[in-house]
Amino acid sequence: MKKIRFSRVLTLGATTIIIFLVLLFFIFRNSSIVKTITSPISGITSKFDYFISYPFRLVSSAKDEVLDLLDTYSENESLKKSISEMKDQSSEVEYLTEENQSLASALEIEDAFSSHKTLTSKVTVRSTLSWYDNLTMGVGKKDGVTSSMLAVSDGGLIGKVSDLSSSSTTLQLVSNSEGTYEIPVKMSNSAGDVYGILTGYDSKKNALVIEELNIDRELNKDDEVVTSGLDGKSIAGISVGKVSSVSKSKDISKRKVYVNPTANLDSISYITLIGS
Structure with a gap:
């Protein structure tokens, strides 16, 4: 079962x-x-x-x-x-x-300016506090620098010797508004030449100032300005700049000519001293 x-x-x-x-x-x-x-x-x-x-x-x-x-x-x-x-x-x-x-x-x-004494050197000292007043070069009396030499950079006048030692030279720049220069210059145009003295710098106009003109003759904007050498010490023919304006005055002794400098005064590297 x-x-x-x-x-x-x-x-x-x-x-x-x-x-x-x-x-x-x-x-x-x-x-x-x-x-x-x-x-x-x-x-x-x-x-x-x-x-x-x-x-x-x-x-x-x-x-x-x-x-x-x-x-x-x-x-x-x-x-x-x-x-x-x-x-x-x-x-x-x-x-x-x-x-x-x-x-x-x-x-x-x-x-x-090969017929004259020339010395080229680089800027060694330029203080920011006196940038437009003066600077120092690394050449001096032992290199043949004299107190009557004019300083040129970038093809234009930048200053003159103000202090001289055996191995260095201090330049008073033309942009020094407190400086005194008395550098003889010549301004030229088709009407003829006008002579005067570079006496200072106008910081407001950013222009060189020429006074003591020798003749009452019309000057035009962009007329060439060069050194004249009529002081018997400085060299003639160095480019200074171009006329920018002329103050209006009937009295020639009070007339001022303002000049835009040839050289770039903001940037100066190599300088040539020219003299005798």
Whole structure:
């Protein structure tokens, strides 16, 4: 009796397994049924994966942003350094260019006044407190400098010797508004020559001042002004500048001529002393 019951159980179990396998076969053979069953499962699984992976994706994104910021910072620092180096090089090139131009101008002056004694030297001392008043050169008595020499830079008169030692020379610049010069000059135009004395500098007009004119003759804007050498000590023919204006006065002794200097008095590098 027990054997019969056990045989029935086995038969029932085998039948159930066969039915289950047939059902699975039918389900997997039918793609629409598979999709219907797996779609909710896939949705739940993908949401679960997204939730679990979010912190990792957040960290990865933050890492990429930090790396991008570090790369940007590094590039900016490198760019700043390059710009700074370019500015330094540009300043150095500009300085050397100006210095070379000044030296070339000094050599031209030496050639133009080759019949006179000339000494060219670089500026050694120029204080910001007295920038437009005086400066010092690295040549002196032992080099042949004399107190009557005039100083020229960039093709134009810039001053005269005011103090002299064995190895250095101090110049009083023509832009010294407190200075006294008494340098004889000549102004020329088609009407003829007018002689006078360079006596000072007008800081308000930024112009040299010429007085003591020898004749009542009309002077025009941009008339050439050069040294005349009529004091018997200074050299003639050094460019001083161009007439900018003339004060109105019937009395010739009170008339003043204002002159824009030839030389750039803001920037002086090489100076040539000219004399005898």
